[in-house]
Amino acid sequence: MNNNITRRDWLNKSATVLGSSFVGAIAGFNPLLGNTKGSTVVNTPIRMMFNENPYGPSQVARKAMRKAFSESNLYSMRYAKAEFKILMAKLNGVTPEHIAVGFGSGEILKKAALMNGIDKGELISPALTFETINRFAKTMKSNVKRIPMDNKIGIDLDRTAESVGSRTKLIYLCNPNNPTGSIMGTDQLESFCKTMSKKSIVFVDEAYHEYVTDPNYRSMINLVKKGHNVMVSRTASKVHGLAGLRVGFAITTPEIAKRLESYLTDSLNVIGLRAAIASYQDERFQAHSVEQNNRAKKIVTNHLDNKGIEYLDSQTNFIFIKTGMNIAEFQPAMEKNGVIVGRPFPPYNKWCRLSMAKPEEMENFNTGMDRVLG
Ligand SMILES: Cc1ncc(COP(=O)(O)O)c(C=O)c1O
Structure with a gap:
């Protein structure tokens, strides 16, 4: 299974079997869950759209x-x-x-x-x-x-x-x-x-x-x-x-x-x-989640700073970034690069809400964004 399959590709492929209550289990791939098969490599598409915690449950x-x-x-x-x-x-x-x-x-x-x-x-x-x-x-x-x-x-x-x-x-x-x-x-x-x-x-x-x-x-x-x-x-x-x-x-x-x-x-x-x-009651896990989140944010904000791309100070597990590209184009283009980013927030259509994934996954956003923004 090609890990870089887009959600649209997947929906097209699965459309023929949806009628028979197919729920999305093509060889461990699910368009919303990403690649669900156990693997040490980064699974794509990476969920960076719903402000979830990539480490939970503890x-x-x-x-x-x-x-x-x-x-x-x-x-x-x-x-x-x-x-x-x-x-x-x-x-x-x-x-x-x-x-x-x-x-x-x-x-x-x-x-x-x-x-x-x-x-x-x-x-x-x-x-x-x-x-x-x-x-x-x-x-x-x-x-x-x-x-x-x-x-x-x-x-x-x-x-x-x-x-x-x-x-x-x-x-x-x-x-x-x-x-x-x-x-x-x-x-x-x-x-x-x-x-x-x-x-x-x-x-x-x-x-x-x-x-x-x-x-x-x-x-x-x-x-x-x-x-x-x-x-x-x-x-x-x-x-x-x-x-x-x-x-x-x-x-x-x-x-x-x-x-x-x-x-x-x-x-x-x-x-x-x-x-x-x-x-x-599991303070260790909470501290770990926050620590990894801060590492992930740093990887993205360092890259954005180098590129001179504006973003808002984030006190959360997501960053609001002024990509300058309409989110209606940016979102599918990023998905082709293996990253699902947040939905449009009109009238801030040239901004993107990016949820943090694991630090090692954030480079995928950085390289994907470089490709998309040129
Ligand atoms: C600001 C805010 N409030 C509430 C929620 C709802 O979260 P839940 O219903 O999962 O507790 C969310 C979810 O993303 C949120 O961003």
């Missing part, structure tokens, strides 16, 4: 999952969920009543939009950010006000504050932001949250919290502890590498946590919960 999480197989016939997920909440509370210095779980933090975002929709509130969010909450707010037929980015493609807190009106019941801020990877000034964000949470719930999405290296960064959990009307979301999908297991949670006031929990349509599954419980 050995500790795998062991916990194997152990949980034997619990799978039991309704034990309720106990596992309670255990998970107790652990998250302990790790974050709050009570379990401050924690609401979700099928990934994506579900927390959707439930916040649901709650806001039920309350007939307006949502305010940045023009360029993670879209889940905005999409779900539209499903709820809520008014969604998008605030233009500042001139450094940062979240404009002053303009956001000015836009808050009597109908605003939810303000969404992603810190670090996706797709830019950058953080807001902590003091400014803190004072924004303190003031604005008197008028509306302020939701700070901290999906990439563990990757931040800026010493000035602080989580907004401290404000939750002080009783402000603030919600923070976290996920097991990123630094823990458990994206496929769907485990996330919110840290917020007991009142909001209770409401979010009341919208949970069922319980998370026991394997995911056991993996997350193990992984959150």
